[in-house]
Amino acid sequence: MPETLNRLRRIDPWGPALAAASVVVFLVHGFGGILTRDLALYAYGGQQFAEGVPPFVSVLNRAGPLAHMVPGVATWVGRLLGADSGSDDLFVMRLLMMVLSVAAVWVVYLLSRDAFGSRLAGVAAASSLLAFQGFVTYATGGPREKTTMMLLVAIALWAVVHRRWGLAGTTVALATLTWQPVFFGGAAAAAVAILLLRARRAQLTALVRFAVGGLLTTAAFVLYYVLVDALEEFLDAFYFINATYTRQTGLLAYFADEPSEIFDGFGWSLWLILLGLAAMVVLGAVRVRRLDRDDPHTVAVVALGGGTLASVLWSCYVFNGWADAMFMLPFAAAGLGGLVHLVARLVPARAGTVVVAAYVAIVLVAATLSSWQTRDERLWAMRDVNEDVLEVVGPDATVMSVGAPQPLVFGRMRNIVYHQMFIAGLYEYVDDTWPGGLEGLAADIEDERPTLITIDHPTWYDFIDPVVERHYEELGTTYLMTWYVDRSLGEAELEELREIVGRDLPDD
Template sequence: MPDRKPSPASRFRGLDPWGPLLAAVASVVFLLHGFGGVLTRDLALYAYGGQQFAEGVPPFVAVLNRAGPLAHMVPGVGTWVGRLLGADSGYDDLIAMRILMMVLSVIAVWVVYLMARDAFGSRVAGVAAATSLLAFQGFVTYATGGPREKTTVMLLMALALWAVVHRRWGWAGVATALATLTWQPVFFGALGAVVAGALLVRGGRGTLVALTRYAVGGIVTTLAFVVYYVLVDALKEFWDAFYLINATYTRQTGLLRYLADEPAEIFEGFGWSLWLILCGLGAMVVLGAVRLRRLDRDDPYAVAVVALGGGTLVSLLWSFNVFNGWADAVFALPLAAAGLGGLVHAVASRVPARGGVAVATAYAVLVTVAGGVNAWTTRDDRLEPMAEVNEQVLEVVGPDATVMSIGSPQPLVFGRLENPIYHQMFIGGLYEYVDDTWPGGLDGLAADIEEDRPTIITMDHPTWYHFVRPVLDEHYEDLGTTYLETWYVDSSIDEEQLAELREIVGRELPD
């Protein structure tokens, strides 16, 4: 693993073999984790949105979601390709989406290698960064256990940072816009890296040109989506979901409050790799600060490291303001990986030549093996039994039955169904939004549900939805809960079907 600094002119003259090699290693790690992870509420929301997009429904029209439209479009592409190749069930749709997420994650590993290599002028840094990424548990979880918008965001964030490293400001704007159109908060971290890098361009005019190109790239990309929504006559839905609800209704939790309320959740999401991530983020800030103190603006490596350090610092500051779960840290993982890559490079460069290579090789092997072991030990195989329960319930009630999900879209995904209402989420301020915008408020929604009387209603946490409780108590039978889904069936169903449904939902499943 030679540590040399290729010149900008020769850097891309031939294919760097480390990129595809690391992509191949990443594929092995992801396959060890498998595609069988249980389908949670949030994952089902994006899967359902992807299915609707594959069927020609624009994002936010079939289901309300506060993320960006690409959060639906990308899994929708996976669904569409899967169906072209013969996917004939909701389960097959989901596997197709997860395969696409794995492909994006493999590409992300490759891009992180290139970004760190070019920022520090060292293949050692690139390899260390890419292999560090494979040790991050949350990244591997979503690589094959999605679909989740954070996978797409992480790849686009890495592309934006790579563009900043090479001072390709227009492309950085395009990547930032695409990332923001997937998950809005990523904008601030990418912007921090761009501003830090642009301010270091010599001359005020150079900085202005850099920021202008960045803005143009971002604005043109965003306008393309606006035009799309105008053409499909859904601009209001886009505006409300992408901006208005987030600006006026959404309630956010900061990092300190989150750690106080849910101290164990972030450890469950990242496991032991949380300490590695924190080390990488801290290292990236420190490395950027060290280069800034002795900055040579004509040194592209120094400027790139300062830019990445600036992006890391802004990302951390943003997280102190808004942080709702461990998944919200995923967008910063390319920066954490780059910090670890730079740290390994700094250590290796201070050791005699062969010793430096040995140190870097030992680190890369260690974190790759640890990542592979962690991928295997956190492997989840509950998807098939979960799908069986959903498919059997839907088979018993028959093809003419209607299914309504309130915070539990899994049956919609497995059955390729459409929800009678476009609301799924009611938490974090959406409760108030629905109450303000639905005719008659939440009571009106409950009255509409009572009038429509769907055959099946599913929920994630029944105690969260008090507005529908009177309807359930009067007209529905509680079948029980399986894997985050609580099932209710219309009490008019015949006794034989009711008994069969209770047996399906109530049977013991793998934990």
């Protein structure tokens, strides 16, 4: 017992304090965010994994397998504890995402504290992370792979700062197995830190440990897919489709073509993020000019600056939406922590503490207000529509999702085929690989004759139009998806379905 008490006393109290503050911010935001297409895809993949279906076998997706496995573990635990509906599954997944986000705040504090050698920097960085709107959105409004990925990135960077190369390699691999592009920032930070080691032998040892950690972790996932006889599906989804079919844009083109979308995702905090990224690069560059390889803080800051620069450059090449910026948030938070720390050092000691305290107070208040202002309660109405529709069509009903997996999540149902996404190159992939191409897929859907077809954007998928026109009635559009039902249902059921889908919904 005395040893346990001593260990507790050695815990830096600012970590738990910031974690507690994050819980408040996240709970203010609430768990009622609408279930969008991408969120539903990961929730559906998680449900299927909990039922024993491996990622990429359950549904074709181009993120890493952990994007499905993590919400799957939450679903499995929730069902053990008595979760008895799709909405219960979703709540447990979101609860886990909040726990991971709380952990990310704590780790970012440790990362920045240890990189800059200052608790003030750590507190400022963790507080800044809470002010990033998109981070809070997914903390309780997921599940999204970016939440898991962010925590793993923060741990990887902390391991780099402490020269724990095996852990760094393992966590960079795990982050990459969640969302592939994160590899470039994490690997760049590790590479810079390794190159700054003085002895050639130390560099080689560090590189080997980093590589072994990453390769063993990746090999474990490859072995899993070999054992479940799905290695081809894993390789296709994780690498080959992305390398050969996926169409992507870059950050600058995205800002030029769709600036409102990234502002919608991050709001005012976008400017804070940009400032943090710029600050981290500049702070790293300044340390390079006065490079002291024997100073661990100098090496840490230069490594973080290098990782930030690599992340930004990659984003200039590939960027598909505001959520793609989330892998840069630990770098941006650390940059803001370092910038506030620098300002505090330029003024008298007591004034420096006041500067940091004022900054932290402002961003935490802003984070809480932003969390409340972006609070979304439409999930409950969405759930009611989905559950009511599924109740009318009955327990034997089947669903074909075309970019609209929400009914599958709420109803704990399985799609009639493992394809649901047909955008950004997947349209061409399915046409090339499905027997008979997209026309063959449409014919197979017609043979299966699902009770319901749900589509996110009906004008995007002309291959399914003939099937819909021959056999289905359009019920209407609710919350990001259009419903079609088989006309063979009785008129009484059709009329009831029309009424359900035709309801007035909050902010539909």
